Amino acid sequence: RSEKPNWDYHAEIQAFSHRVQENFSLDLLKTAFVNPCYIESEEARRRQLGLDKDAVALQLQDNTGLTERGLRFARAYLAQCFEGAYPELPAKGIEALVNFLTSQELVSYVAQNLSIQDLTLCRDFPAPPDVLQRTFLAVIGALLESSGPERTGIFVRDFFIPQLIGKDLFEIWEVVNPMGLLVEELTKRNISAPEPRITRQLGVSTVLPVYFVGLYCDKKILAEGPGETLLAAEEEAARVALRKLYGYTENRRPWDYSKPKQGLAAEKAISSN
Amino acid sequence: RYVRQLQRLQLLFSPTAADARGARQFVEEAAQDFARQHPDVVLYVSPHSGPGPAPVLRAEYLNGTVREELVASKTSEEIVQLATKLANQSGLDIIRIRKPFHTDNPSVQGQWHPLTNKPSILTVQGPRLQPQ
Numbered sequence: 001r002s003e004k005p006n007w008d009y010h011a012e013i014q015a016f017s018h019r020v021q022e023n024f025s026l027d028l029l030k031t032a033f034v035n036p037c038y039i040e041s042e043e044a045r046r047r048q049l050g051l052d053k054d055a056v057a058l059q060l061q062d063n064t065g066l067t068e069r070g071l072r073f074a075r076a077y078l079a080q081c082f083e084g085a086y087p088e089l090p091a092k093g094i095e096a097l098v099n100f101l102t103s104q105e106l107v108s109y110v111a112q113n114l115s116i117q118d119l120t121l122c123r124d125f126p127a128p129p130d131v132l133q134r135t136f137l138a139v140i141g142a143l144l145e146s147s148g149p150e151r152t153g154i155f156v157r158d159f160f161i162p163q164l165i166g167k168d169l170f171e172i173w174e175v176v177n178p179m180g181l182l183v184e185e186l187t188k189r190n191i192s193a194p195e196p197r198i199t200r201q202l203g204v205s206t207v208l209p210v211y212f213v214g215l216y217c218d219k220k221i222l223a224e225g226p227g228e229t230l231l232a233a234e235e236e237a238a239r240v241a242l243r244k245l246y247g248y249t250e251n252r253r254p255w256d257y258s259k260p261k262q263g264l265a266a267e268k269a270i271s272s273n
Numbered sequence: 274r275y276v277r278q279l280q281r282l283q284l285l286f287s288p289t290a291a292d293a294r295g296a297r298q299f300v301e302e303a304a305q306d307f308a309r310q311h312p313d314v315v316l317y318v319s320p321h322s323g324p325g326p327a328p329v330l331r332a333e334y335l336n337g338t339v340r341e342e343l344v345a346s347k348t349s350e351e352i353v354q355l356a357t358k359l360a361n362q363s364g365l366d367i368i369r370i371r372k373p374f375h376t377d378n379p380s381v382q383g384q385w386h387p388l389t390n391k392p393s394i395l396t397v398q399g400p401r402l403q404p405q
Contacts, residue, residue: 006283006317018313019276115280115335158274 012119020114022155025146028066032138033116035131036062037123063138070141074102077153078160085255089246096173101160108132110159161255169248170239178238182215185245191217194241196234199224213237278335278363281315282356284344286328288320292345293328299352307353311360330355334364 017024039062075098082094108129117127120135144152175181183193194215202210213233214224223241227233243249286296300318308316327345344352
């Protein structure tokens with residue numbers, strides 16, 4: 001976009017900071033958009049044009065330090081949010097959720113819709129998704145330096161957590177053996193092993209049978225799940241039981257976006273890095 | 274939080290053509306106020322000299338759509354209204370919306386399926402026990 005007419009980099013960066021409603025220090029933000037591949041390509045181009053050594057070395061710093069800081073803060077903050085909201089969820093589940101939220105496709109999608117792809121300085125055009133991911137994390141790092149951990153935490157919460165709306169837990173977290181996981185969870189809570197029984201069945205002798213298998217512990221129902229064959233129904237019932245235990249069902253309370261009052265929590269996230 | 278979807282507005286007009294009078298008045302009087310009220314939109318004003326194409330207001334949105342509106346023979350206030358209308362839009366295509374409602378959760382207690390109200394096979398039925 002910088003090659004087309006009507007482009008003012010400084011004005012665009014100011015507009016970006018207003019659009020996101022955050023105060024950035026502008027030179028930190030400008031360094032956040034500079035990628036190492038851009039510096040290399042600029043130096044190579046200047047060397048080809050025949051300038052001497054002093055003019056070749058650019059005065060720009062690149063954004064690798066900011067990227068690392070932004071990534072660490074984002075992961076720590078998101079992990080803390082999830083631990084607070086879903087206390088029953090095991091560490092592997094939280095890790096899977098955080099990995100999903102900081103994955104390349106999601107972060108580059110968010111970055112594109114915030115016009116970061118126009119502001120990045122990098123070698124190829126259009127900017128590849130890993131470059132966009134690194135630039136967005138560097139922007140988070142720059143915000144961390146300029147405004148402090150609280151505002152950055154609110155920023156991360158506002159832009160990453162809505163990406164979880166409508167998604168189911170087991171779409172994000174691949175669980176190979178839900179029945180084994182369920183048995184472990186129940187033994188941790190000192191409940192006896194689940195006993196699967198067929199609750200309802202339809203169309204047994206047709207091509208599309210439907211079995212509802214219910215899991216009972218001490219003759220009290222735990223969860224019920226449908227499936228095509230008996231094994232599939234049992235696995236589905238185990239998944240439903242796990243969702244209920246972890247508190248990630250479809251009818252849970254939606255995320256709380258009100259103003260946070262715990263400044264200490266965010267600072268703990270920083271100090272634990 | 275709310276992120277305004279309009280990225281930048283480009284006003285292309287010519288300083289001599291007669292139908293660009295409203296555009297010129299807008300640039301002289303109202304453009305600065307507009308820019309101050311919308312700090313997250315970048316406003317570019319580019320006059321191209323001589324009798325060129327008709328004056329146009331081009332809006333670029335965050336999802337990449339570019340929308341052009343003719344501002345020939347419009348007064349300054351009308352251009353201000355047009356600019357605020359573009360600023361409050363999002364970049365989605367302007368097509369007929371088939372239905373004005375949409376839910377992601379069409380059912381609150383679970384959609385009905387043929388097994389909803391049938392009792393489970395496991396409930397014991399005896400001569401005096403009835404399935405509850």
